[in-house]
Amino acid sequence: MRVYGHRSKFQALAKKYLSRRNDDANSTSDDSFTSSEDEAESSSTTFDRTHETSPLVPKQIDQQHGNNATSLDPFDILDEIPIKSDVSKSRTRQRKVTRILKPVIYGNSELDITNQEPAGEANEYQHEFQTTIDSISSMISSLKDSNEVISSYSLIETAPKNSSGSGEQIRYGRTRTLRQSETDAQDEEVAETNNVKVNTKKQKTITSSSNLRDDGDDNAVIHVNQLKALGEGLKYEDELDFLRIEAKDEGHFVATLINCCLQLMNNEELVLYVSKYKADELWDWFLQNSSLENTVMCFLQSWIAHRVPLSRNSPQWQTVSEFARVCVSLQSVPELTKGSKITKLNFRDLTRRIESSPKDIALALWEQNITPNSNDFITLIELLVEPSSQLLGVLEKYLNENITEEVMVLMHSQVMNLVTDFIENINLIKILIKLTNHIFFLNLLSMKERVLIIENCLSYMIQAYNAGTLSKQSFIDTLILQLGVVLNIVAHSKVELCPSIAKEVWVIIENWGDGDKFLLQLLALVFVLYVRHNYSDWTETKKESINKNLQDLSQNIQNTNKTIYNNVQVAFDILSNI
Secondary structure, three states: OOOOOHHHHHHHHHHHHHHHHHHHHHHOOOOOOOOOHHHHHHHHHHHHHHOOOOOOOOOOHHHHHOOOHHHOOOOHHHHHOOOOOOOOHHHHHHOOOOOOOOOOEEOOEEOOOOOOOOHHHHHHHHHHHHHHHHHHHHHHHOOOOHHHHHHHHHHHHHOOOOOOOHHHOEEOOOOOEEEOOHHHHHHHHHHHHHOOOOOOOOOOOOOOOOEEEOOOOOOOEEEEHHHHHHHHHHHOOOOOHHHHOOOOOHHHHHHHHHHHHHHHHHOHHHHHHHHHHHHHHHHHHHOOOOOOOOHHHHHHHHHHHHHOOOOOOOOOHHHHHHHHHHHOOOOOOOOOOOOOHHHHHHHHHHHHHOOOOHHHHHHHHHHHOOOOOHHHHHHHHHHHHOOOHHHHHHHHHHHHHHOOHHHHHHHHHHHHOOHHHHOOOHHHHHHHHHHHOOHHHHHHOOHHHHHHHHHHHHHHHHHHHHHOOOOOHHHHHHHHHHHHHHHHHHOOOOOOOOHHHHHHHHHHHHOOOOOOHHHHHHHHHHHHHHHHHHOOOOOHHHHHHHHHHHHHHHHHHOOOOHHHHHHHHHHHHHHHOO
């Protein structure tokens, strides 16, 4: 068995003692050694098993120590520990080491005559043992305090590493960090000093948006958000499995589109991930097949494009615009007539959860992402048969880019049908302003249509005044736009005066109070151009009140709106001739 502690030390000394005794025995003559055959055999067996044949005693002990005790190293005792091996393990367990006891002397008699040694050698071994103990004690006493060692080690840990190659290493472990190349940092410093743009080649990461730079670190550590992105990619691997599916036929492709829509419908986090990392791949996949005759396919492709949009200048929008043109003409969600039962059930579940109609999705695409061409715009004008605020918003947004005489002719009849019911809609009012800015459109309007527009606009203001809502900003913005439409009409064409409306407008001007001053001044201008010489109730007091408002308006818009400024000058001429 192995022995550790103080017993192992004495055992080592005993082995050295046996080694010396063996040397002394070899130097004596054979005549002085007399014993019986049995005793010699027993003594030899005991001696050999203890020293030379014992597996616990290394063979190098005589070469290392010899007879010179003063050359011992304090840690030589550690060499005495046997080395375990699989081959000798069982053999070591079976052997027993015979302990050799030092001779004990009581008075002048010796109890062990055969193992007697001179007193000088005993003192020498005692001195050797004491020297070993003293060496170990001095080593232990020289050890520093634990707190001091820990603090010094922490200083070594936090010391900056200035290795030339450390900045380019990729380290692996519990955390992985990529360090910015020092050559790149030096290039950037040179570029700053010389005011020269240096295009440094950056290391490509798993995703282009996943680098987070720690500016506070001297080594410019780039934290690996790319690993997080990789983990997210593995997380959504099953959901995005359809991206690797190629369309075999329209039926199979429609079924895959339905599954894709359901995935994007049910998981907002997936939508964010795809929008950030997989948008281009998704678009390449769902645009691999198209059929304008298949309304279900066009509807699904338009919905995916609206759910995960690309940037507005992406060329793929031209293809989606064709899908939108198909969807905008659909009155309701198309019916899926082909496919398996599970595919039809999935499509029914999807359409029940999509709140927008195909027409609304197409309008949203044009409003937010697609600039309609001339054909698309004409299609939108034709949809005014069933108007909506969203449709009016799209038409107003792109009217200036597509306005032609043909467009104005198409919009004339459509818009006039909406004046009565949509006069408070701000998008319709803006459309009327843009149309009435053109003399061609004003000439298209009959006298009845002009009166209809003017009376509806002024009646809306009268209702707002009677309801006490003229001070609300939302009403003020709408009223200013309505007065702009009326101003475009009365400034360039003749209209029939409605005395009742003119009377009520004057009441509003006379009792304005602390309302919006610009709205009051604009209303005074419209009133003069509307009534002109046809108003029989002009008095000096009314003219002075109107004149003061017009002067204030002229000063305010002299440098901002030349059209209104010129109309004010016309109003001054009218007042001077009354």
